[in-house]
Amino acid sequence: MSESQNQNPMKPYLGKLVTVKDLATEIKLFRIEMMNGGNEAFASYRPGQFAFVSAFGFGEAPFGIANTPQRGPYVDFAVNRLGSVTTGLHELGEGDIVGVRGPLGNSFPMDAFKGKNLVVLGGGIGGAPLRPVIQTVLDHRADYGHLTILWAARNPSLLVFTDEYDEWRAASDTNLHLTVDQADEKWDHNVGLITQLLEKVAPSPENAVTITCGPPIMIYYATRMLAQMGFALKDNYVTLEARMHCGLGKCGRCNLGSKLVCVDGPVFNMAQVGELMETFL
DSSP states (O other), X not given: OOHHHHHOTTSOEEEEEEEEEEXXXXXXXXXXXXXXXXHHHTSSOOTTOXXXXXXXXXXXXXXXXXXXXXXXSSEXXXXXXXXXXXXXXXXXXXXXXXXXXXXXXXXXXXXXXXXXXXXXXEEGGGGGGGXXXXXXXXXXXXXXXXXXXXXXXXXXXXXXXXXXXXXXXXXXXXXXXXEESSOOTTOOSEESOHHHHHHHHOOOOXXXXXXXXXXXXXXXXXXXXXXXTTOOGGGEXXXXXXXXXXXXXXXXXXXXXXXXXXXHOSEEEHHHHGGGHHHHO
C-alpha cells in the first residue's frame, strides 16, 4: 500500500475504465486499470473482499470485487443502477477515470475450503462477489471437490455473467443450475425461487460448505432450508454488503448487532451471524 494511502485511508486510488459492458438489465461490468499505486494495493486481494468505487461529482459506493487477480491485471465490479452514485457510474465510458478505495474487509477462507464440496448460491447482482469463488475453484480445480452452482434472478434479463456459463458447465466435477422467478418465451431452465431449486437439486451436506449472496430475504430463506437439509451453520457462508459507508469501522452505519459488516465481514458464517439475521432483514 502506498504511503499516501496509509496516511489517508479515505483517499481513493485512481483507476481507468478499460471495459464497460452490459451484464444484465441496468447492470454493467466495469473493468478498471488501477493507477497511482493502486496496482500494488490490489495485487493480492482475495475472494469476498470489496472496495468503494467513486464517480467524481456523485460520491462513492461499496461493491464486491468480481474477479481474482489471477485472471488478469484489472479489477472488475458489477454495478446495478439504483441511486445517484450508480447512475453516475453508468454514465461513464471506457477511458474515463474513477476512484477506487480498498481492498477492504475479510474474505472467503478458500484454503479451508480445499478438499470440500462447494455449493454456491447466487441471486441476481449477488452473483458478483461469488464469481471470484468460482474462478478460484476452476483455476485450481484439483484442490476442491464437487462444485454445485445455483444461479437465480427474477427474470432471464437479470442473470449476470451469462457469457461464462459454458465455461462453468465445461469444468470438471461442476454443475450449473439456473432458475428465474418469471420466465420468458425463450427460457428452458427451471422456473421458481432459488429455494425451490435448492430443494430439487438436494446437494449433500457431507464434506460440504455453502456460499450464498443475494437479497437479504433470499439469504434468510436459503439459510433456513440449508439447515433443514443438514448443513451446519458454521459451514454456511454468506457475504453481506448492506449500509456500508466508511469501510473502516468508524461510522457504525453497517452494524449487524455487535458486528460491523465492513471490518468483521462482509463474509460471515451463519454460526457467527445466526440470530442477528433478523437485524439484517
